[in-house]
Amino acid sequence: MEGYDKHAFEPFAVTVDLAVFTVRAGALQVLLIERGQEPYAGCRALPGGFVLPKESAGTAARRELAEETGLSDVSGLHLEQLRTYSEPDRDPRMRVVSVAYAALLPDAPEPRGGGDAASAHWLPYDGLGPLAFDHERILADARERIGAKLEYTCLATAFCPPEFTLGELQQVYETVWGAVLDRPNFRRKVLATPGFVEPVPGAARLTGGRGKPAALYRAGDATALHPPLLRAAAGSPPPTTSPSPPASSSSSSTPTSSKGSSS
């Protein structure tokens, strides 16, 4: 952009929209508000708001995150810019360009407190109805981005409390990906990645529910996963190990196998 011609551009309103995720009760949940005014009155929407004159979009996003969740300290939460949505007609009232952010929360206190948060609630991602504006698209993009980043970053720990078990970490992957992972293999992979997690020294084992108590871990100092933890390719049948997959009824093809794994 060379010289600025004051007549060459239209002023835009700039907002941030937040896709705030958490994993609770084995489901991926999203923080949504219910709109009270037109357009889209009564419709669910992503929390967000205007970027103030002296703010960057990132600053505005973190401010909105604090306001909407009611949390006193959001400085440690993972907040990441997704992309910017700028279709001319995305808001019927005026020209609004929105910078979308994705945020990850460890656990999910029901939001309380000021501002728009009055109407903010956690809702499961699956089965959501239509959202206001282009928020459905933004939310879908956010989920895809988060899922992809689980593969090659240590982002999953951002969904976990400061100390967590490997089972909880695995649940994050399974929930976001919508897939079931093999527990011993997941464990082997995570522990083999230096800096992903580190054991809690005191080793107070968690004995909440049934079963053998699990060891506690903290997030390590690594940020990237090398090599990555790949989710299975979309339409790829599991690389058929056994030469005869559909072994009719119950005749176990190999002396050691016959777990009837894949549905």
Added chain:
Amino acid sequence: MEGYDKHAFEPFAVTVDLAVFTVRAGALQVLLIERGQEPYAGCRALPGGFVLPKESAGTAARRELAEETGLSDVSGLHLEQLRTYSEPDRDPRMRVVSVAYAALLPDAPEPRGGGDAASAHWLPYDGLGPLAFDHERILADARERIGAKLEYTCLATAFCPPEFTLGELQQVYETVWGAVLDRPNFRRKVLATPGFVEPVPGAARLTGGRGKPAALYRAGDATALHPPLLRAAAGSPPPTTSPSPPASSSSSSTPTSSKGSSS
């Protein structure tokens, strides 16, 4: 964002900035303009411009790409939104929010023609001096993004002409990553990925220079690489094949014995 309060926001100027890359002469090159006016007069900058009233940012980016390169048809070129830069003081004159895009060009005709393109030129990425505004940062972000996407997408073919040799494709990887790859292994990997490249039927082999002529390939219809083509981890010494690492203290894993799990 609930109701709009006309006094709650400041109008912003919204621009697009373009990081346009090509691979030429074994070097990664970038399209830059030279600013004629203050601020940063005489300084190099990314091409870009205002988003017009009826445009989306993506539309503006493609329009600018055509204007700056002088190419008549930019519809087939890879253009991808990077992220948005919105620091309040990033432009000393006024509040400007810029949506950055990265574009990939197969070959690099020196730009000609109208508009700002008068001063647009290809320059090697390495050894660039300082750029105007925060464009240095934008360019670095763009390069990192492109490098990362080469790992798990088929993006590299966007740098190549419609028909290319595997050597040319490998050169793209080596140039963007700044690393040297083993040619037989690269070949094996690319050909083993379905849909990455497909041989040109006529199979007119390219016999330009010395050596055995290379077969020609076209980009396939795949977009993702499964599994990815990973570049070596940053600070990882190559996984010592030789049976005697630094045979000092740490006798690492013996096949059946301690797996060295806990720290």
Added chain:
DNA sequence: TCCTTAATGGTCAGTACGACTATAAATCGC
């Protein structure tokens, strides 16, 4: 003609990973 260069074809070992079995340590039902 011999040497150089570059593309292509192949081997081999180590690692990574999926599928699976086995054991340990807790709670629950009785």
Added chain:
DNA sequence: GCGATTTATAGTCGTACTGACCATTAAGGA
């Protein structure tokens, strides 16, 4: 208290993937 159940953890085995490396082919140049 005892076994069934549940969950965590340990380990095995075979295949696929990958890096390092060698061999062959087909061109150009001295």
